[in-house]
Amino acid sequence: MIQEFRDFIAKGNVIDLAVGIIIGAAFTAIVNSLVSDLINPIIGLFTGGIDFSGWFYVLGDAPEGGYASVEAAQEAGAAVFAVGNFLMAVINFFIVALVVFALVKIVNRIKSAAEKPDDVAPEVHTGPSELDVLIEIRDQLKRD
Structure with missing residues (x-):
């Protein structure tokens, strides 16, 4: 059972989830502060402090x-x-x-x-298509 628990914890998904939750908690504090300390006072200014x-x-x-x-x-x-x-x-x-x-x-x-990417390679035309070559061969055969 201990080995199964270690395997579960060692999986990348669990670690990623833990990091996401920690970052999310910190991000929540930032967003709440942004809303309550910066945006709500501006809204209160326009609504007369309702x-x-x-x-x-x-x-x-x-x-x-x-x-x-x-x-x-x-x-x-x-x-x-x-x-x-x-x-x-x-x-x-x-x-x-x-x-x-x-x-x-x-x-x-x-x-x-x-x-x-900074440099986008220009499209290079390599020559006639396969259909063009086949049409040319057909036309040559008709002439001969």
Whole structure:
């Protein structure tokens, strides 16, 4: 069983997967920082700082005057329908997806430019085709 485990771990796919997960975790931190620290403030500037996370409904009985925030309602043990938190999660998902798409597109463009050969050999015509030669032989035979 130990030998089987060693063989499993030593396979290239497992090592590649582990490296991919580690790089993915680091990449996630970079993308999340890009979205929350750079893109969201710009969007907030254009939308007037709208924050949907305060949009919620208390299901059931609520004290007079309601709750100040979602967190306050949840701490009080109320059943909360947090529409705003869900909406912000959806908006953040689309922003992250757009940023990842742009990054992948840039990386693919750089990768394809690096793989392109600098010198493209011109197409060389080596002479008549096989069909041309056969037609010429046929014509010669008809003449003789």
